[in-house]
Amino acid sequence: MATGGSPESIGEALNSDTIRQLRAQEADISRRLSDLEQRYGDKHPERIKAESERRNVETQIQAELSRILSNVQNEVEVSQTRLNTLTASLGASKAS
Secondary structure, three states: OOOOOOOOHHHHHHHOHHHHHHHHHHHHHHHHHHHHHHOOOOHHHHHHHHHHHHHHHHHHHHHHHHHHHHHHHHHHHHHHHHHHHHHHHHHHHHHH
């Protein structure tokens, strides 16, 4: 993230069943949107409804990615704290 990457590059996000399900929903909605646009045009109520569904799924994907990112950040912080503790213990051990 700090180097411009997206949260989707995180392995956990790629393995998330929730993300996979949401991406499948998004693909289904996109196909339906394409069909509706070809049949009825941009102003048709069903197309507008499908577009709203697509935005909703996109919002859910972003929320899930943010949740995963937050969990990963917490794990990094815990690991960093453990590393600092071990390094301090090793330093104290060598000093004895």
